[in-house]
Amino acid sequence: MNPPNSITFFSRFEADILAGKKTITLRDESESFYQAGQRVSVSNLEDGRCYGELDILSISRVAFDDLNDTHAEQENMSLAELKTLIRQIYPGIEALYLIHFKLV
Numbered sequence: 001m002n003p004p005n006s007i008t009f010f011s012r013f014e015a016d017i018l019a020g021k022k023t024i025t026l027r028d029e030s031e032s033f034y035q036a037g038q039r040v041s042v043s044n045l046e047d048g049r050c051y052g053e054l055d056i057l058s059i060s061r062v063a064f065d066d067l068n069d070t071h072a073e074q075e076n077m078s079l080a081e082l083k084t085l086i087r088q089i090y091p092g093i094e095a096l097y098l099i100h101f102k103l104v
């Protein structure tokens, strides 16, 4: 598990995060420790390379069934793509933690 002052993403999301196109991430309870106001380093899961810092703006719970087009837009993908991604990462999950962030 990441220490609370860092977060990892799959490397395929790096470009969208650096471009400010991806501004949320949906995680399971194991990563619900992040808190609004925190500054965390951001790294690729695959190689551990750090590529910046994020300010956590908010964290809230959202039901998988309540995911909508706004969430998809904040993830820079379609709603169908977002739901497929979440199902691939967290099979069967019903409740997620929506972490809203901005690149420092």
Ligand SMILES: CC(=O)Nc1cc[nH]c(=O)n1
Residues within 6 Å of the ligand: 008, 009, 010, 013, 024, 025, 026, 027, 045, 089
């Ligand atoms: C490494 C990892 O869990 N990455 C995730 C998970 C969910 N959403 C996301 O953007 N990145």
